[in-house]
Amino acid sequence: MIKLIRSLGRWGLGTFERLGRGHLFLMHILAGIPGLFLRFSLVIHQVYSVGVLSLLIILISGLFVGMVLGLQGYNTLVDFGAEESLGVLVSLSLVRELGPVVSALLFAGRAGSALTAEIGLMKSTEQLSGMEMMAVDPIRRVIAPRFMAGLISMPLLAAIFSAVGIIGAFLVGHGLLGVDDGAFWSQMQAKTDFYDDIMNGVIKSVVFGFVVTWIALFEGHDATPTSEGVGRATTRTVVHSAFAILGLDFVLTALMFGDE
Amino acid sequence: MPLIKIRDLHFYRGNRAIFEGVNIDIERGKVTAIMGPSGTGKTTLLKLIGGQLRPDKGTIEVDGQNVHKLSRSDLYELRKRMGMLFQSGALLTDLTVYDNVAFPLREHTDLPESMIRDLVLMKLQAVGLRNARNLQPSELSGGMARRVALARAVALEPMMIMYDEPFTGQDPISMGTLVNLIHRMNDAMGLTSIVVSHDVAETAEIADYIYLLSGGKIIEHGSPVQLRRSGSQWVQQFMQGLPDGPVPFHYAGPEFKEDLLKPEEYA
Numbered sequence: 001m002i003k004l005i006r007s008l009g010r011w012g013l014g015t016f017e018r019l020g021r022g023h024l025f026l027m028h029i030l031a032g033i034p035g036l037f038l039r040f041s042l043v044i045h046q047v048y049s050v051g052v053l054s055l056l057i058i059l060i061s062g063l064f065v066g067m068v069l070g071l072q073g074y075n076t077l078v079d080f081g082a083e084e085s086l087g088v089l090v091s092l093s094l095v096r097e098l099g100p101v102v103s104a105l106l107f108a109g110r111a112g113s114a115l116t117a118e119i120g121l122m123k124s125t126e127q128l129s130g131m132e133m134m135a136v137d138p139i140r141r142v143i144a145p146r147f148m149a150g151l152i153s154m155p156l157l158a159a160i161f162s163a164v165g166i167i168g169a170f171l172v173g174h175g176l177l178g179v180d181d182g183a184f185w186s187q188m189q190a191k192t193d194f195y196d197d198i199m200n201g202v203i204k205s206v207v208f209g210f211v212v213t214w215i216a217l218f219e220g221h222d223a224t225p226t227s228e229g230v231g232r233a234t235t236r237t238v239v240h241s242a243f244a245i246l247g248l249d250f251v252l253t254a255l256m257f258g259d260e
Numbered sequence: 261m262p263l264i265k266i267r268d269l270h271f272y273r274g275n276r277a278i279f280e281g282v283n284i285d286i287e288r289g290k291v292t293a294i295m296g297p298s299g300t301g302k303t304t305l306l307k308l309i310g311g312q313l314r315p316d317k318g319t320i321e322v323d324g325q326n327v328h329k330l331s332r333s334d335l336y337e338l339r340k341r342m343g344m345l346f347q348s349g350a351l352l353t354d355l356t357v358y359d360n361v362a363f364p365l366r367e368h369t370d371l372p373e374s375m376i377r378d379l380v381l382m383k384l385q386a387v388g389l390r391n392a393r394n395l396q397p398s399e400l401s402g403g404m405a406r407r408v409a410l411a412r413a414v415a416l417e418p419m420m421i422m423y424d425e426p427f428t429g430q431d432p433i434s435m436g437t438l439v440n441l442i443h444r445m446n447d448a449m450g451l452t453s454i455v456v457s458h459d460v461a462e463t464a465e466i467a468d469y470i471y472l473l474s475g476g477k478i479i480e481h482g483s484p485v486q487l488r489r490s491g492s493q494w495v496q497q498f499m500q501g502l503p504d505g506p507v508p509f510h511y512a513g514p515e516f517k518e519d520l521l522k523p524e525e526y527a
Contacts, residue, residue: 130350135339
């Protein structure tokens with residue numbers, strides 16, 4: 001019994017210590033961000049590897065998610081004779097919910113794990129230590145640009161995901177199932193609000209980008225510098241990011257749409 | 261006045277004492293070696309000098325400044341004047357050899373690219389790798405990576421340079437090259453060098469002064485000649501590489517005979 005309490009205590013202390021370290025790490029990153037505007041090329045380079053290289057998976061997944069939404073939505077709506085509203089259904093689901101959430105999950109799997117592995121390996125090969133000894137702060141030079149890149153890329157990827165998804169739904173709805181294209185687009189335009197729907201989706205994707213990139217970078221920086229340690233950190237990034245995305249999605253949705 | 265003054269240094273990892281009351285003086289312009297068996301905290305000592313770790317007790321002064329009392333920005337200023345060569349080389353794997361050597365110059369100076377190019381080529385020429393400047397670190401052998409790292413470490417013309425196990429895992433030719441380079445760099449650039457190593461022959465060849473470290477304490481110090489003549493059995497064992505002596509061949513524990521008579525352990 002005492003043993004159980006002791007291990008529970010140790011686990012609790014360990015968790016809180018990591019949480020504390022994670023927050024200090026975040027403060028350090030945020031302090032490094034103003035300096036990045038003087039050397040924006042560092043960020044652009046990272047936007048390429050974090051964002052542009054994630055494009056393919058986002059485009060393909062977005063297309064299929066949209067096509068499935070088109071099929072499923074049509075089947076449900078047609079029972080009520082409301083298949084003309086397919087555009088609204090698809091755009092609201094994607095822009096409010098699926099775009100930010102699914103693209104964040106994909107982003108965590110593609111870019112987040114890569115970031116963790118990269119930083120973890122830099123740590124285990126003493127590159128970060130080496131930078132410190134050259135009087136270059138690795139958090140400002142290596143971590144902050146990647147954080148900024150994640151923050152910039154995530155909303156763009158989510159927007160692209162939603163846009164491609166809508167195209168996918170249109171291809172299925174109009175091309176395959178014969179929904180009127182005029183009704184599809186006009187109802188979508190009429191019922192999708194810029195502030196309530198699109199901006200709320202953008203806010204979600206910014207929050208997810210922030211959290212996923214933070215988790216990925218922290219896990220890499222905090223990894224035990226061995227191949228096993230880096231492997232475990234990469235797994236933790238994907239798992240913790242998924243929890244954080246889905247948990248935060250509930251909180252954000254409740255805050256944004258809870259009183260409607 | 262010595263360049264580095266370590267007084268009463270204590271450092272613990274968990275409950276294990278790495279250093280207990282270590283005093284070391286590193287003289288300017290000399291090559292000083294810190295030697296000892298693996299796991300005695302030689303690399304830890306370099307990290308303490310570089311301010312990457314904090315001692316639990318005692319002081320480390322570099323050029324008259326207490327490293328662990330400095331503010332972050334002052335510590336970084338001091339580090340610009342300290343070079344460190346990591347065992348792995350610690351080259352940035354996403355940059356070419358040229359960009360690696362240019363890295364500290366680009367980070368810390370506003371020199372035009374043309375001048376950076378001249379400086380980088382000079383440093384690479386000194387380590388014999390000017391023509392390897394377009395290679396990626398993954399294309400270099402271990403010895404070449406260390407030479408590139410050396411060129412990078414001296415790019416900002418530091419006052420001192422710390423070598424972490426520079427000879428480990430090198431073939432005889434690159435070993436000889438590195439021994440020669442460390443010696444030449446020290447004299448030509450007026451550096452102060454600290455070499456952490458357990459390769460006795462190579463280190464004794466270039467060191468002006470040697471500290472022998474074991475069990476968290478300085479066991480002996482002196483010039484290579486003095487150490488070879490030391491009466492201490494431990495020093496003799498280490499310097500001559502004898503398998504058994506004061507440092508036992510067998511890991512501490514119960515006697516072999518006792519163990520054989522205890523078959524129930526595996527029953």
